[in-house]
Amino acid sequence: MLAAQVLINALVLGCLYACIAIGFSLVWGVLNVINLAHGSFIVLGAYGAWWLYHAFGIAPWYALAIVAPLFFVFGYAIQRSILNQVIAAPVLVTLTMTFGLDLLLNNVMIYFFTADFRKLTLSPPVGSLSFGGVVVPVDRLIALVLALALTFALYVILRRSRTGRAIVAVRLDRDAATLMGVDVKSIYAIAFGIGAVMAGCAGVLMALIFPISPLVSTAYLTKAFVVCVLGGLGSVSGALAGGLLLALIEGVGSVLFGPALATTLSFVLLIVFLVVRPQGLMGRKGFE
Amino acid sequence: MDRTRRNLAATVASAACLVAAGLLASAAPAAADDVIRFGAPLPLTGPLAPEAIKQKQGYDLWAEEANKAGGIDVGGKRYKVEIVYTDYQSNTPRSVQATEQMITQNKVNFLFGAFGSGAAKAASSVSEKYRIPTIAAAASSAQVYDQGYKFLFGTFTPNDTLTTPLTKLVREKAPDVKKVAILARNDLFPLAIAQELEKSAKANGMEVVYFEKYAINTLDHSAALSQMKALAPQWIFVTGYINDLLLVRKQMVDQQMKAPVVSMIAGPAYQEFIDAAGQSAENISSAAWWHPAVRYEGKDVFKSTVNYVKLFRDKYKATPDYAQASASAAGAIFQLAIEKAGSIDPQKVRDALASLDVMTFYGPVKFGPTGQIVSLEPPVFQIQGAKPVVLLPAAIKQGEFRLGVQ
Known part of the structure; x- marks a missing residue:
């Protein structure tokens, strides 16, 4: 029974981890930008959900429709105005830039929301489902379904739409894409915008589950990082595989070696992957 | 490109000068x-x-x-x-x-x-x-x-002045509580207080069936809680800071964990905890050095x-x-x-x-000979009706200890 519960926990958590990581993975894969502000984007999305729920009673699943376009504009504007200026510079420059952006965003959030922890508590609470002793919290289930839906939508956009194909083309070979007439700067901005949308939506979904504070942004960022390394960069399936693997390692590790070592274990695995299989589980393919 | 860089360097340099000047001014x-x-x-x-x-x-x-x-x-x-x-x-x-x-x-x-x-x-x-x-x-x-x-x-x-009265209260008011599970944040104070509780629980004839630490920045406690649930403890004691405790409490509800006594240190003393945890804060007991x-x-x-x-x-x-x-x-x-x-x-x-x-x-x-205060008697309290209610010391008691955390 414990084993079944731990597996279910890991499955649910893994999908949430994938949701946290997918925008980060896209931006890293396509733009070669390690967006250190990704965690803060997620927290900002979570505040959006919290505020919409408490001020207007808008449930998080509807809040997605409001948050997503705003984050697209936000991400697009950041890429166009700031990151595109340094996109050709060595990776350290963009890293420093997003680090600065993260500090700025984080402190602005502390200023407006304070560092106090808040919680989006649905009223009435949605409770948990019980299947013969194995418990699944409904809010996590909702978040999971929506996360999978968003991930699938991203997959379809990248696969079917003209812009999506252009993003993949830029991801695979920037110079060739330029020669084919792709407006790389615009594609960069769109990709970063989509990355921001995924982060903002992840934040909305995480608000259902985790306490909200600017201080948790680092935790999200580190999870995204580990998921990307485990699963491989820039692909939807990679983020899912990485998320599931990480959650499974943490869950099983926690039961076998105690929760204190579970996180350590996940980072040990990270190092092993970096040495043995740096391309991650799903390889270095683009968004096909 | 070159000019942009030079401009950037100039901007950074002047900003640095401004910051340095500001620091000097504030330090004088x-x-x-x-x-x-x-x-x-x-x-x-x-x-x-x-x-x-x-x-x-x-x-x-x-x-x-x-x-x-x-x-x-x-x-x-x-x-x-x-x-x-x-x-x-x-x-x-x-x-x-x-x-x-x-x-x-x-x-x-x-x-x-x-x-x-x-x-x-x-x-x-x-x-x-x-x-x-x-x-x-x-x-x-x-x-x-x-x-x-x-x-x-x-x-x-010292830390034991928080855990000793809490254990005493549990032993008096809930004599059936025999199995204790402790989950502690792996950090100086939260771990020290968890170890104190372990000591006082054992000294009072209780069995500590689970004692685990979780890492700082843990985002998910479901595995630890599932394991704890399988041991059916009657007293669940969790230490950490407010974000940890909110998350653990939420996941306890998610996992449908119930126990006669659930205690947490050091979040419930903060109003933010009660606001954020809502209904799930009810009947959580805690102790702090002071209380309004x-x-x-x-x-x-x-x-x-x-x-x-x-x-x-x-x-x-x-x-x-x-x-x-x-x-x-x-x-x-x-x-x-x-x-x-x-x-x-x-x-x-x-x-x-x-x-x-x-x-x-x-x-x-x-102050005692080491310089640490010795005269305080830290209050033990419980969240009842979204308000902290003092249970100990007897002189300022505001209510009775309630058993059962859903």
């Missing part, structure tokens, strides 16, 4: 003789920032009240209070530098200790070297005070607990918790000691602190 000591300067190194940015803000609120309120009353009376002459803050960015080694800088450059007369047991201990070596009386307002571990230092005092009693429900009439500038709570609410539109009260108390205690010494001579004030035996809004204040 005010040349006034009728001022007593208190140094407060705090982690104003970084992960401990919320705690530092609480400390700062406590100090500021004290400084404001002391100055409103005309300042500190030193042998008939009135001195204004000035607090100098330095941000050590939640970085313990930097708290040591910050403390030294305050003594040598800012010329502070007295010091408040850095936040938490770890940083307070590290920084106390500097204040001891310069013989500056220091009151640590947020350090409880005995290891901070057993260094033989003469100039260090603390307003938190205690009732003391003091000789300090705040006069009474009731008055202190009122002043705090007027200024910050929030109810003070033990962290803020302890900071205010540290200031008020300094004031009492300075007035008793009739001097701002460090040695005399130190001696006055060591021999202090006085009632304050915070409770009775008397």
Whole structure:
């Protein structure tokens, strides 16, 4: 029974981890930008959900429709105005830039929301489902379904739409894409915008589950990082595989070696992957 | 490109100059003789920032009240209070530098200790070297005070003064509780308090069926909780800070975990915990060094607990918790000691602190031979009807212990 519960926990958590990581993975894969502000984007999305729920009673699943376009504009504007200026510079420059952006965003959030922890508590609470002793919290289930839906939508956009194909083309070979007439700067901005949308939506979904504070942004960022390394960069399936693997390692590790070592274990695995299989589980393919 | 870079370099350089100038300006000591300067190194940015803000609120309120009353009376002459803050960015080694800088450059007369047991201990070596009386307002571990230092005092009693009365209460009111599960944040204070609870639970004939640590920044506790649930403990004790405890509590509800007694330290003492946890906070028990429900009439500038709570609410539109009260108390205690010494001579004030035996809004204040306060009896309380209700000590009891956490 414990084993079944731990597996279910890991499955649910893994999908949430994938949701946290997918925008980060896209931006890293396509733009070669390690967006250190990704965690803060997620927290900002979570505040959006919290505020919409408490001020207007808008449930998080509807809040997605409001948050997503705003984050697209936000991400697009950041890429166009700031990151595109340094996109050709060595990776350290963009890293420093997003680090600065993260500090700025984080402190602005502390200023407006304070560092106090808040919680989006649905009223009435949605409770948990019980299947013969194995418990699944409904809010996590909702978040999971929506996360999978968003991930699938991203997959379809990248696969079917003209812009999506252009993003993949830029991801695979920037110079060739330029020669084919792709407006790389615009594609960069769109990709970063989509990355921001995924982060903002992840934040909305995480608000259902985790306490909200600017201080948790680092935790999200580190999870995204580990998921990307485990699963491989820039692909939807990679983020899912990485998320599931990480959650499974943490869950099983926690039961076998105690929760204190579970996180350590996940980072040990990270190092092993970096040495043995740096391309991650799903390889270095683009968004096909 | 080249020009852009040069422009960028120029901008960065000028910004650096501005920042440096600002730092110099803020570091220059005010040349006034009728001022007593208190140094407060705090982690104003970084992960401990919320705690530092609480400390700062406590100090500021004290400084404001002391100055409103005309300042500190030193042998008939009135001195204004000035607090100098330095941000050590939640970085313990930097708290040591910050403390030294305050003594040598800012010329502070007295010091408040850095936040938490770890940083307070590290920084106390500097204040001891310069013989500056220091009151640590947020350090409880005995290891901070057993260094033989003469100039260090603390307003938190040792950790076991929180866990012993809690265990006693559980044994009395819930004699059927035999199996205890403990989940502790792997961090100095939360782990120390969990170990104290383990000790007192065993001493009271209970069986500790689960004792595990979780890493700082853990985002998910479901595996640990599932494992705990399978052991069917009657008393679940979780330590950590407010975000950890909110998350654990939420996941306990998710996993449909129930127990006669659920205790958490150190979140439920904060109003944010009750606000954020909502219904799930009901019947959670906890202990803290101070609580707004205690009732003391003091000789300090705040006069009474009731008055202190009122002043705090007027200024910050929030109810003070033990962290803020302890900071205010540290200031008020300094004031009492300075007035008793009739001097701002460090040695005399130190001696006055060591021999202090006085009632304050915070409770009775008397420091033991190590400098740690020995006179406080920390209240045990339980969240009932979205409000903390004091269960112990008996003299200020507000309600009965309720069993059953859903």
